């Protein structure tokens with residue numbers, strides 16, 4: 001066994017060595033290097049004419065969450081549909097719930113262990129504009145990092161819709177519920 005180890009060790013060391021690693025050795029250009037291949041002598045290429053950055057096809061408010069007046073949009077520009085809510089639930093539970101809790105009420109294992117500032121209780125953010133929730137996710141807020149890299153603008157709007165659904169789930173006014181739903185409540189419709 002010891003002999004086997006002695007034989008394998010140099011190989012293991014070699015595998016981690018940049019000079020041996022085929023990925024490291026393969027022919028490639030690094031940023032700003034000179035190239036003999038391209039006529040302009042530069043390895044770095046400009047994007048083909050007409051290329052647009054990813055996401056640029058979305059109009060401004062959908063991307064930024066704010067209107068032409070620079071204020072957060074009061075109402076989401078993306079219509080809530082059952083599909084959007086399902087997407088929002090999925091991404092909220094993957095991305096936000098770990099800190100803000102599955103109900104968004106700030107009750108989570110992570111929150112218990114956070115000593116500086118706790119994740120906000122999103123149930124208390126019922127009166128902020130939809131665009132504000134979108135912007136907090138896009139840009140981050142205080143100790144909370146931005147989630148623009150994890151969630152596309154569409155996914156962030158879906159999370160906004162789901163946060164609204166969570167808020168409604170904890171603050172529904174019985175009188176405003178559809179008759180069909182009220183009829184199923186204990187003490188109602190009988």
Ligand code: HEC
Pocket residue numbers: 092095096097098099100110117118119120122125133136137141142143144145147159163
């Ligand atoms: C790593 C933990 C963590 C995750 C994940 C996280 N947040 Fe937060 N969030 C925080 C903390 C901490 C604060 C309070 C920050 C502060 O006060 O400095 C906060 C604050 C907020 C606020 C309140 C902003 C204000 O004006 O007070 C909103 C809204 C919010 N988060 C939404 C979200 C949403 C939506 C997601 C999922 C996309 C998310 N957060 C993911 C930790 C997190």
